[in-house]
Each structure stands twice: as C-alpha cells, then as structure tokens.
Amino acid sequence: xxxxxxxxxxxxxxxxxxxxxxxxxxxxxxxxxxxxxxxxxxxxxxxxxxxxxxxxxxxxxxxxxxxxxxxxxxxxxxxxxxxxxxxxxxxxxxxxxxxxxxxxxxxxxxxxxxxxxxxxxxxxxxxxxxxxxxxxxxxxxxxxxxxxxxxxxxxxxxxxxxxxxxxxxxxxxxxxxxxxxxxxxxxxxxxxxxxxxxxxxxxxxxxxxxxxxxxxxxxxxxxxxxxxxxxxxxxxxxxxxxxxxxxxxxxxxxxxxxxxxxxxxxxxxxxxxxxxxxxxxxxxxxxxxxxxxxxxxxxxxxxxxxxxxxxxxxxxxxxxxxxxxxxxxxxxxxxxxxxxxxxxxxxxxxxxxxxxxxxxxxxxxxxxxxxxxxxxxxxxxxxxxxxxxxxxxxxxxxxxxxxxxxxxxxxxxxxxxxxxxxxxxxxxxxxxxxxxxxxxxxxxxxxxxxxxxxxxxxxxxxxxxxxxxxxxxxxxxxxxxxxxxxxxxxxxxxxx
Numbered sequence: 001x002x003x004x005x006x007x008x009x010x011x012x013x014x015x016x017x018x019x020x021x022x023x024x025x026x027x028x029x030x031x032x033x034x035x036x037x038x039x040x041x042x043x044x045x046x047x048x049x050x051x052x053x054x055x056x057x058x059x060x061x062x063x064x065x066x067x068x069x070x071x072x073x074x075x076x077x078x079x080x081x082x083x084x085x086x087x088x089x090x091x092x093x094x095x096x097x098x099x100x101x102x103x104x105x106x107x108x109x110x111x112x113x114x115x116x117x118x119x120x121x122x123x124x125x126x127x128x129x130x131x132x133x134x135x136x137x138x139x140x141x142x143x144x145x146x147x148x149x150x151x152x153x154x155x156x157x158x159x160x161x162x163x164x165x166x167x168x169x170x171x172x173x174x175x176x177x178x179x180x181x182x183x184x185x186x187x188x189x190x191x192x193x194x195x196x197x198x199x200x201x202x203x204x205x206x207x208x209x210x211x212x213x214x215x216x217x218x219x220x221x222x223x224x225x226x227x228x229x230x231x232x233x234x235x236x237x238x239x240x241x242x243x244x245x246x247x248x249x250x251x252x253x254x255x256x257x258x259x260x261x262x263x264x265x266x267x268x269x270x271x272x273x274x275x276x277x278x279x280x281x282x283x284x285x286x287x288x289x290x291x292x293x294x295x296x297x298x299x300x301x302x303x304x305x306x307x308x309x310x311x312x313x314x315x316x317x318x319x320x321x322x323x324x325x326x327x328x329x330x331x332x333x334x335x336x337x338x339x340x341x342x343x344x345x346x347x348x349x350x351x352x353x354x355x356x357x358x359x360x361x362x363x364x365x366x367x368x369x370x371x372x373x374x375x376x377x378x379x380x381x382x383x384x385x386x387x388x389x390x391x392x393x394x395x396x397x398x399x400x401x402x403x404x405x406x407x408x409x410x411x412x413x414x415x416x417x418x419x420x421x422x423x424x425x426x427x428x429x430x431x432x433x434x435x436x437x438x439x440x441x442x443x444x445x446x447x448x449x450x451x452x453x454x455x456x457x458x459x460x461x462x463x464x465x466x467x468x469x470x471x472x473x474x475x476x477x478x479x480x481x482x483x484x485x486x487x488x489x490x491x492x493x494x495x496x
Contacts, residue, residue, distance in 0.1 A: 003065075003066050004027045004028060004029050004030075004063075005028055005029055005030040005032070005064070005065060005162065005163060005194040006026070006027070006028040006051075006062075006063070006064055006069075006082075006163050006194060006196075007026075007027050007028075007061075007062070007063045008024065008025055008026040008027070008047075008051075008060065008061070008062050009025050009060055009061045009062075010023045010024075010025065010059060010060040010061065011023070011024045011025070011026075011047065011050065011057045011059070011060035011062070012024070012057065012058050012059040012060055013046050013050065013055065013057050013058050014058060018388075019218055020043050020046040020218050021043045021046055021047060021050075021057070021218045021219075022218045022219050023059075023060070023219070023220075024043065024047060024060075024215065024218070024219065024220055025220060026047070026213055028163070028194045028196060029194065030162075030192045030194055031189050031190070031191075031192045031193070031194065032189070032194055032195070032210045032211065033185060033189055033195045033197055033208050033209045033210050034194070034195065034196050034197065034209065034210065034211050034212070034213065035197050035198075035199075035205040035209040035211070035212040035213070035226065036048075036196055036197065036198045036212075036213055036215070037198075037205070037212055037213065037214045037215070037234055037237070037238060038214060038215035038216060038238055038428070039216070039238055039400075039428035039429065039430050039431065041217075041386045041398055041400075041401070042215040042216050042217065042218065042238070042428075043215045043217070043218040043219075044167075044198055044215055045167070045398060046218075047215070048084060048165055048167055048196070048198070050062075051077070051082060051084070051163075051165060051196070052071075052074055052077050052082060052083075052084035052165060053071030053072065053073045053074045053075075053076055053077035053082070054073075054074055056070070064080065064081065064082070064162070064163070065162070069082075075104065078159055078161070079159075081159075081161050081162035081163060082161060082162070082163045082165070083156040083157075083159060083161035083163070083164055083165070084156065084164075084165040084167065085152055085153050085156045085164070085165065085166050085167060085169055086152070086167055087167045087168035087171060087198075087399055088339050088399065089145060089148045089149060089152055089339075090152065091140045091148055091151060091152060091155075092140065093139070093140050093141035094139060094140075094141065095139070095140060096136060096137045096138060096139060096140065097122065097126075097134055097135065097136050097137070097138060097140060097143075097151055098118065098119060098122040098136040098137060100140050100151055100155060101121075101122040101125055101126070101151060101154050101155045101158060102118050102121065102122055102155075102158070103155070105158055105159060106118055119136060121158065122136055122154070122158075123136065125154040125155070125157050125158045126150075126151075126154045128154070128157055128184060128187075129150055129153060129154055129157075129180065129181070129184055130180045130183075130184075131150050131154070134147070134150075134151070144172075144289060144290060144294065145172050145336055145337050146172035146173055146174070146177070146289040146290075146454070147289060147290070149169065149171075149172050149173065150173075150177075153166075153169060153181070153184075157184075157188075160193075161193065162192075162193065162194065163193070163194045163195075163196065164188065164193055164194070164195050164196075165195075165196045165198075166195060166196070166197050166198065166199075167198045168198055168199060168200065168399075168425075169181060169197075169199075170199060170201065170204065171199075171200075171422075171425045172289075172336070172422065172425060172454065173289070173454060174287070174288045174289055174454045174492070175454070175456060175485075175489055175492075176288055176489065176492070176493060177288070177289055178204075182207060182208055185197075185208050186208070197209055200424075200427060200428050200429055200432065201455065202231045202234055202235065202429065203231065203457075205226055205229075205234070206226060206229075206231070209226045210225065210226060211223070211224065211225050211226060212224060212225075212226055212229060212234065214234065214237040214238060216237070216238060221237055222237045235429055238428070238429060238430065247436055247457075247458075247461030247462060248433075248436065248437050248440060249440070250437075250440035250441055250443065250444045251444065252280045252440075252443050252444040252464075253280055254278050254279070254280050254281050254464060255278055255279030255280055255446070256278060256279055257276050257277065257278050257279075258277055258278060258279050258313070258314055258416070258417060258448050259276070259277040259300070259311070259312070259313055259314075259331075259417055259448065259450075260274075260275075260276050260277075260311070260312040261273065261274055261275050261276075261296070261299075261300055261309065261310075261311050262274050262309055262310050262311075262312070263308060263309035263310070264296065264299050264300070264306045264308075264309035264310075264311070265306060265307050265308045265309055266295055266299055266304060266305075266306045266307050267307060268472075269290065269292045269295045269472050270292045270295040270296055270299060270306070270472045271292070271471070271472040271473040272308070272309065272473075273292070273296055273309075273469075273472070273473060273474045274309075274474070275467060275474055275477065277417065277448050277450060278448065279446055279448055280443050280444070280446050280447070280448060281443065281448050281449070281464050281465060282439065282440075282443050282448075282449045282451055282462055282463045282464050282465075283448075283449065283450050283451065283463065283464070283465050283466075283467065284451045284452075284453065284459040284462070284463035284465065284466040284467070284480075285297070285450065285451065285452045285453075285466075285467055285468075285469060286453070286454075286456065286459055286466060286467070286468045286469070286488050286491075286492055287468055287469035287470060287492050288470070288492050288493065289454075291469040291470055291471065291472065291492065292469050292471070292472040292473070293421075293452045293469050294336060294421055294452060295472070296469070296474075297333070297419045297421055297450055297452060298333075300321070300326075300331075300419060300450075301321065301323060301326045301331055301333040301419055302320075302321035302322040302323050302325060302326050303323060303333065305320065313326075313329040313330065313331060313417070314329065314330070316329065327356060327413065327415075330415055330416035330417055331415060331416075331417045331418075331419060332409075332410035332413055332414075332415025332417070332418050332419065333410075333419045333421075334406055334407060334410060334418070334419065334420045334421055334423055335406075335421055336421040336422040336425060336452070338399075338402055338403055338406050339402075342402075342403075342406040343394050343395075343402055343405065343406055344394070345393065345394055345395030345402075346393060346395060347393065347394065348390065348391045348392060348393055348394065349376055349380065349385065349387050349389075349390045349391070349392055349393075349394050349397070349405055350369075350372055350373055350375075350376035350390035350391060351372075352394050352405050352406070352409060353375065353376045353379055353390075353405060353408045353409050353412055354372050354375055354376065354409070354412060355409060356409060356412075356413050357412065357413055358372075361375075373390050373391070375412060376390035376408075377390050379408035379411065379412060380408075382408075382438075383404040383407065383408055383434065383435075383438070384404070384431070384434060385397070385401050385404045385405060385408070386398070386401050387401065399427075400427040400428055400431045403423065403424070403425070403427055404427075404431065404435070407420075407423060407435065407438075411438075411442075415447075416446075416447055416448070417447070417448045417449075417450075418439075418442065418447060418448070418449045418450070419450045420439075420449060420450065420451050420452065421452045422452060422453060422454065423435060423439075423451070423453075424436075424453070424455070424458065432458075436458075436461070436462055439451070439462060440462070443464075451463060456485045456488055456489070457485070459480075459483075459488070460480060460483060460484075460485065460488075463480050464479065464480055465477060465478070465479055465480065466478060466479075466480055466483050466488065468488060468491040468492050469492075470491065470492060470493070470494050471494070475491055475494075476491045
C-alpha cells in the first residue's frame, strides 16, 4: 500500500469556550508504532476519542487506508478496524472474563451462541498476551486492576484491528508484564497492524515506537522519528523541563517507628507479612501483579479485614483496623482505582477534596461553601489541577488531574501517614515531577509514606527503603542504595 494506513488533517474540537484541539494532523503507516506524546490536558484524550468514534470532530478530515473515515460510534470504529484500549478499565465487573472479551462479538450459529467457539476465541486472545491461565468463567470484579487491564487488551485484539490505539496500557503493569506486552506489540507490528501508543513512561517510546507526535495545548508542537529523539527532547517539547529534574531529592531525617504491621495475613493473596515505617521515611513496595502489595496496604488501612495480625500506629495497637479508625489515627489511603474507590465522580472537585473533614467547614449540618471553596482553590493551585473551577464535577477532569484531586484530599485531611497505591498512574511527566516533589516535601516535614509502584525508576528515585513482595510475602527489605532495577526484578520473580 503506497499511502499511509491512517491520516488525519486539520482536526479541531472545542467544548464551549474551551479549545481542545486546533488543526491537529497525524499520519500513521501500516506496521508502525506511533507515539502520541503530551501532558494531561494537551488534547491526546480528545483526539483518541475522535479516532475511536466516541466523539466527532468540529473540523478536519480522516482517512483509513485511503478511504474517508468518520465512524458513527465506537462499535462502527471497531467494525471498520480501529480498536481502542482505554486508560480506565471499561469492563462489566459482574460478567466473566469470557463474556467481557466477547461482549458484542460473540460467536453464533443459527441464531444461538456457539459456546465452544466463543471459549476458544477468548482463550486465544488471552494466549496472545501470555495469560491463557486466566479462568474464563470467573467474574472480572475478582481480578486486580492490572489483571483487568490485560482482559481489556485481549478484548481489543479479538477482532484483529488494522489500527490499535493504546492509551496508557502499561500504567498498571509490572516490568515483567510490560515486557510481555511489548512482545505482543512487536508481533502485531510484524503483521502490519498500526499502533498509536500513549504513555507517560518516556523510556517506552524508545523501546517500541518508530515515530512520534507531540501535542501541547491542543496543537502539534513536534513530530519525527524516534531514532534520533532523546527523552530530554520529548520532555522539552512537552514541558520545558529536563529529565534529570524528575526525582528531586529533598533532605530529610528518618526518625522513630510510626507504623508497625505485624503478621498481617489475608487469604489467598497475602501471607504473614510484617514491616516497619519510620517518621519521615518513604517506604516503597515493589512486586509483580498479584504479589500482594495492594492487599497489604488495604489490610493496614482496614479496607480489607486481615485474617490475622495487627497494626500499630504511633504505638497504639489495633488487631481490627477500620477506615474510620485509620483516618482518626492519622492514616490516609490513596487507591489505585480512582474511578471506583478513590473519587466520587459526580461530585465537585471541592467536595472530593474536603470529603473526609466536612465537619470543619460548618456546624449543625450546614456547610460553609465559601471556606470549602477557598480550601479547594488552594489545593488546585498547589497541585496545578486543571479545572474550570472548584465546583466542576471531578468526572469531567482528565485522569491525571483526577489523581491530583484524590491526593489533595489526603493533604487537606491532613494525614500524617500516607498509603499511596500507584499515585502517579496515568499522570504525565510534568505532573509526576510535581507529585514527586510534594511527596518529598511531605517526608521532609516529618510525614511518612508507603509507596506502592510498578514503575521501578520511581521507587529508586523517591524511596529511602524498598521492600519486594513475591506471592504474598515480603521477601526482602533494603535501603534504596542497595537496590538496582535488575535486583528488584530478580526478587520480584522469586529468583533470590
């Protein structure tokens, strides 16, 4: 084929007075992995929604294999060969793995669903990703967010798309699982599939992408081949910030223990696990999907009741912690699943930021919205949250800005011990640097942090101490300086 697989010219889109895209052009060839780069709010999500049929452009033209392309909706886009994997999981939690993968694309015979063929297709889609061991009839809600993302990817591959859009596909994956995904991308590329790849992990572009396009404030600000592009160059185009500035080290003093978990156990994912967090310390938790990291912090906070063990906060022991008790003791928890657990998407930015201390903004059941708005405005400025105003529904914000709102709630409470589960998932490079700086300043001010992350450079750049979990157990805990990425991964896969 002589022309490009996908061509976009002069794409513009506005929402009222807000300009999301202005004359954006993009060209992707067959068998090419094209990086779409930009900060949250740069216009990436809007462009992807237009491509996937979820929104229509105000102006511009789109062509797919030389023919006019203007899908009437996501289903039409998929049938025409354009599939999208969203950053936020869009599965039906009450349905099984098989049902989610096949939803809308079931195999039928004479008007009846062909159960055998359907199972084979679902199993095959998972096998391509190296996850054919997933139980097909198990409810999707029982899987972790990272595992649900694997199921989402399998669903997108089911119809063998010509163009596959990947929006932050590795945001919940560990390094080992990311490598599996890269192998799949290489196979798809070899089969002529065009891939538009969005990620805030800059090093991934050099690994798998052929060309890049950078968006800023809804406009093209750069495009080219990855062969000569450095991370510094991409960061400079996006933000004007250099890569070495991402992990600022703030001087701090590590003090006495403030949190001690002793023998926490919760079947089947969490074995008997103990650890100690000290005043001013950032304690990182590494591990593969299902290793028990999230289970551990949820048990500490009391979201999931442990089968055995106890937690001591500032010396006060509790064998059955609850979220209410934990908040009262000075613990704050940031969920990896902001859409279902971390935020109330229909409520405002203001309400979400102040939700855990509404009693401070009024009395006798009445809320002083002026004071509440002032507090929210302070945090939107401090964390550079992009929103129209504190009264805007948080569900209208980009994923990165939603995460900042969730973090602001912990700071407003204020929590003295922060349990942060994947706090920078889906956040752009510039926002990550802001979050890292805030975490460092909080630790320097005497607050303590438990940081769960699948991104090893993040753990090595931020933490004072790092523990590695493997199959529900904390198998090694060392000072940051004694770890390297290969060493962390070696313990994570059980090769210690």
